[in-house]
Amino acid sequence: MVKELIETDVVVIGAGISGLCAAKLLHETGLDVQVLEARDRVGGRTFTARDPSYGYVDLGGAYVGPTQDRILRIAKELDLKLYKVNEKERIVSYFKGVQRAVSNPDDPSSLSSNPLDLFDVNSCLLKIEDFSKQVPPDAPWKAPRAKEWDSMTVKEFMDKECWTSRARTLVGLIVAAIYCCEPHEISFLFFLTYLASGQGLRRMLSTTNGAQENKFVGGSMQVSEKIAALLGNRVVLSSPVMRIEQEETVTMVTTHSGQQYRAKYVISAVPPPLLHRILFEPPLPDLKIQMVQRMPMGSIIKTITYYKTAFWKEKGFCGSAMSDKGPINACFDDTKPDGTHPAIMGFILSTHARELCEMSTEQRKQAVSEHYAEVFQCPEFLHPVNYVEQNWMAETFSGGCYVATLGPGVLTSFGRELRKPFGCVYFAGSETAVKWGGYMDGAVEAGERAAREILHAMGKISADQIWQEEPPSIDVPPTPVRVDPLEKYLPSVPQLLYFLLAFVVLLVAVLCVYLV
């Protein structure tokens, strides 16, 4: 059956937030767009499941926080409401089998009671923050020490700078929680770039005043669903693209079903490793072919475990915990804002995800419940009433989550290719964003930037209008990240050792003088 050719101005590949924001902007400018989505749903790496047993639940990207002004603007426009993730009661940390619970998330006593640990953690994190400020997220290869940092892994940084096992554990947890991989798998330059893009370590790791502050009432997939509703039948589901053929002035896009679209421009809004899925004629440029092989997606299974009541609050726990023990390194309260469906959301990350994916769902549910019982020291956690999970590694149209992770050498050798258009094909997707890359906010930035690149190519806007500053959100205002002035002056472990050495030398000298 030969299908009728569809003509359009722009074909957008991928109906996640990035592709849909690109299409929305182009559509509003009066251009004709067609959005082709491989899955039978929109949303990409955001996925809100719905079921009477739990109402709705975000099984993919879910959190938004201050300084993520683009996604906040879009959400407001679409009339979506936010609610705050519960952090009222105490937060738990669980290292080496010891539970610590603190009321203030910045309280360092949650990490260790050993001052040496705290000095070391403090100096490592300060160094990371300081280094990340030296990396321009739009061109990390231009950082003064780019070559050095890109030829080492985060593990190498840890080997050099972390003196205590607590500091190593903490940096390892940060890599797992933010990148869904191991410290030896990613380049230190990529690690710093991503932190710079996410407005620094504190902003990324925090709930209150940070990236995990809010969730959408009704789920994050509504962003995509509402944009898709605006675009109507311009969004076509279950249409994986198999081929892009570029001729002088037209580009032909063909889906697996054989449907063809003739467009002036194309925006690819799929995760970089999935570009391989599409056969380009002429082929992608050499460095781009090599780049897309070097951006593997992280490893994660997102779990939500439901309980009859939010009994942890009664025990003075807000539901947040971080743990050096698997399978859950980080968890948060996921009870609905109206108090219904009490639940804990927990991430199975990196190596834990790769190991536990071979279990049955029932076994994972068991392992996760036992984990909470141990970490919170509440046997009540052993009796969940429901359990939902999403193994993103098994998602053929994502390849993993949350984001592409770059090994040593990739940014300096191939980074320049990331946003470089190929003929009439432009590249969006959260990985190509400069601010909050990998997050929903970065998806909006990337989509709108790619759309404006096309408007510029069409002569509708000037080059300096492609990248636009975003006014700060009024509804979710950031407060400055508070750094205790003391932290800056705490000694690092080597400084402490030097001090002790100097003290001993002085003592000996004084004793000598006294005795002589």
Next chain:
Amino acid sequence: MVKELIETDVVVIGAGISGLCAAKLLHETGLDVQVLEARDRVGGRTFTARDPSYGYVDLGGAYVGPTQDRILRIAKELDLKLYKVNEKERIVSYFKGVQRAVSNPDDPSSLSSNPLDLFDVNSCLLKIEDFSKQVPPDAPWKAPRAKEWDSMTVKEFMDKECWTSRARTLVGLIVAAIYCCEPHEISFLFFLTYLASGQGLRRMLSTTNGAQENKFVGGSMQVSEKIAALLGNRVVLSSPVMRIEQEETVTMVTTHSGQQYRAKYVISAVPPPLLHRILFEPPLPDLKIQMVQRMPMGSIIKTITYYKTAFWKEKGFCGSAMSDKGPINACFDDTKPDGTHPAIMGFILSTHARELCEMSTEQRKQAVSEHYAEVFQCPEFLHPVNYVEQNWMAETFSGGCYVATLGPGVLTSFGRELRKPFGCVYFAGSETAVKWGGYMDGAVEAGERAAREILHAMGKISADQIWQEEPPSIDVPPTPVRVDPLEKYLPSVPQLLYFLLAFVVLLVAVLCVYLV
């Protein structure tokens, strides 16, 4: 236009050496096979170009040597003749602008005249050889130190073990020459596994008695062409596969043109990162989806530069040179065995390839000629009569060459997935071989093993017949790799320093005694 469904026993994807050897074995067993090749030629990563101006030339995989018994067996069966790569005259090394020419390739004076350099190089290479012997190439994750070695890059090994810049340079050159990437890009465990698979460093690096000893008269692509001729119309060109749908007992394979094949079994003989090109229904298992994103192909441009005469031989050079200076790190004589078409084959590797790919062919020809003139110190090299090259990074159906390169963590987290069948789909391709993986010989091993896995699944052979030992070739017999007994007892740099320290202490002691 609806195409008629083709029924067959086995569909083989990829008409490189691996796929064709699989198909040949199955065909000889009486099974019906269909080989689907994306390109308009067979051969995969072997590619023999033909032109009156140079006769024929291997622009891809070309060399075969002793212990590569499987490819030698197949080549003999196909009546292909070998000739020896010229290594009669002196070999050149060029480090830090100093040319050294030696007659014996094992002569260490080619590396440096500083004994400290030689001690260091010697101890580093001995350590690498020793470690690689501890890695079982069929299950490198079982090596006693697998976890440690897989969480570090080759650069980390260099940082720890190489005391001199010459040793660092040499290990860097080995990584470039064998893996087409940088030492910070690959896992040390992968590095060792590949060396173990290639029968050790010396065997891999040598021309005489090593992997570069011979070439095929008429070119290596003839292996594939001759097998394809045996298979006749069972090999279908220009047929990239876009989809594999598995049902209970049948598997449907669909090409981009819409042609469908219904088969009992499928062999994928494409490089692992290209598995992404195929949409699997049901999708590939989670760990396999993640694995294929973590096996990027190396970066290489192969060049052949032609001259009027082989003037270098008259000057006492065989044409082999290694250099720490780009763009060519390694080159060999490529004159035809009958003395026609005098030429030098040179590899542009890793970072050089990624940088020089942005030049025009004419600029690269110029850079390569100037390089030879400098390294051999012969201005005659400035005047080539012809130049041919192949940029494998631009090959959409290879993604790079020679082979998939694994970053830190991949082997221990995902290595077990490499050869694991998925339903009725089995995996060949040189990357899945245990001996000479990444080489033509490994391609044969992998193809035949995958074919026998299917024969076993069909009940035609027993499980212990899947993996078969290969009798040694009579025509290309290996001589044992000669290790100078002295090398084992040469001190390493730290040993030398200890020795010197001990000597100084002793001297001081003796002086004290003498003076007192």
